[in-house]
Amino acid sequence: MSELVVLILYCALLGSGVGFLAGLLGIGGGLVIVPVLSGILLHFGVLPPEQVVIAAIATSLASILFTSTSSALAHHKNGNVPWELAPWVMAGVALGALISGFIAAWLPEHLVRIVFVVTVVLIAIKMFVSSSSDIRQDHKIPNKAVLTIFTTITGGLSAMIGIGGGALLVPLLTFFSVDMKKAIGCASACGIVIALFGTIGYVSSGSTYFNLVDGFAGFVYLPALVGIICTSWFTAPLGAKATHYLPVSIIKKIFAILLVVMAVKMMLG
Template sequence: MNDLLMLIIYCALLGSGVGFLAGLLGIGGGLVIVPILSSILLYLAVLPAEQVVIVAIATSLASILFTSTSSAIAHHKNGNVPWDLAPWVMTGVALGALISGFMASLLPENIVRLVFAVSVTLIAIKMFYSSTKSDSSVERKMPNKGALTFFTTITGGLSAMIGIGGGAVLVPLLTFFSLDMKKAIGCASACGIVIALFGSIGYISSGMSHFSLEDGFAGFVYLPALLGIVCTSWFTAPLGAKATHSLPVPLIKKIFSVLLLVTAISMVVS
C-alpha cells in the first residue's frame, strides 16, 4: 500500500509538470512521461524490467487522452486550432496510431527505445536550428489533403509507437509547411486526443494477454499511474496553453528543442 501511494504521489507530481508542457508545446506530455514513468516503475519494482518501457508508453498514451483534451479546449478558446486542416490531420494520425498500437507487443523493447531516442534527437536539432533563422525563410505550400493525411499517418504511427501525443513530430511537420507555430501547437493538441484514443485501444487490446485488471492493468496501461498523472495534468494544461498565446515563437521553439534533447538522453540512459 505504501508503494502504491508513493507511486500515485510521484505520478501526480509528474502530471503537474507534464500538463503545463502539454499546453505550452502541444506535445501531449509523453516525451516527459515515458522516461520518468519508466524510472518510477523500475524504482518501485512494479513489474519486470523488460516490460517497463511498453507499460510506460501505453500509460503515457492513456494519460494524453485527458491532458490533450484539456489543452485542446484551451487552445480552441484562444483561436489556435486550424479546423480547416484538423480533420484531415486527425484522420491520418488515427490510422497511424491504431496500427502502431496493435503492433506494440511485436516490437522489441530495445527497438522502441532506439526509435524514441533517434526520432526526438533529430526533431530537436531541426527545431532548434529553425528557431535561430529569420522569419524570411522560404514559404512552403501545404500539401493537398490526401498527401497531408498520408504524412500524418506516419507521424501518428511514430507518435503512438513511442508513447507521445504527436506534437513532437506533428508540430515540426506543420511548421515545415509554413503553418504558424502557435496554430501548429493547437492542431497538435487536438490531434493528441485522437492519437491517444486509437493508440490506447491498440495497447489495451494487445496487452490483455499479458496483464490482468485485478493487478491494476487495462492491457498494457497501468491504472494507478494513470490516475496519478491525470489528477494534476488536467488542471495545469490550460496554464501552458495560456503561456503559448503570449510567448514569442522563437522562444517556444528553443524550449521545445531543449526538452526533446533532454528526454532523448534520459530514455537512452534509463
C-alpha cells in the same frame, strides 16, 4: 504511507509539468512521461525491466488522451485550432496510431527504446534550431490525400513512442506554412486522436499479458494514469494561455536540451 500512494504522488508531480508543456507547445507530454515513468515503475518494482518501456508508453498515451483534450479545449477557446485543416490531419494520425498500437506490442523492447531515442534527438535538434516564427512560405499545404499520408506516418511513429504527436506535427505543419500558434492548436486536437486509437491498440494487445486485478488495463498501468491526469488536466490550460505571453522560441530551446537529457537517460536505461 503506502508505496502505491507515493507512486501516485510522484506521477501527479510529473503530470503537472507535462500538462503545462502540452498546452504551451502542443505536445502530449509523452517525451517526458515515458522516460520518467519508466524510472518510477522500475523504482517501485512494478514491472521487470524488459516490460517497463512498453507499459510507460501505453500509460503515457492514455494520459495524453486527457491532457490533449484539456489543451485542445483551451486552444479552441483562443481560436488557435484550424478546423478547416484539423479533420484531415486527424484522419491520418488516427489510422497511423491504431496500426502502431498493435505493431509495437510485437517489437523487441530494445528496438522500441532505440526508436524513441532517435526520434527524440531529431525532434530536439529541430526544436533547438527553430524559432517561434519559423514559417516556410515556400512550402504550401499539399492536397488532402498527400497530407493524410504524411500524418498517418506521423501518427504511427507518435503512438509507437508514446507521444501525443505535437512534437512531430508542429514541425510538419509549420514546414507547410501553417502559423505556429495554429499548428500547436491543431497538434493538441490531433493528440486526442493519436492517444485514443493508440491506447485502444495497447489495451487490446496487452490484455493477454496483464489484468485489471494487478492494476493494468492491457499495457496501461492505471495507478500511474490516475496520478498523471489528476494534475495535467488543470495545468494544460495554463500552458495554452502562456503561449500568448512567454517567448516560445526560448522555451523550445530549453525544452530541446531537456529532450536530449531524457534521450540519454532512456538509452542508458
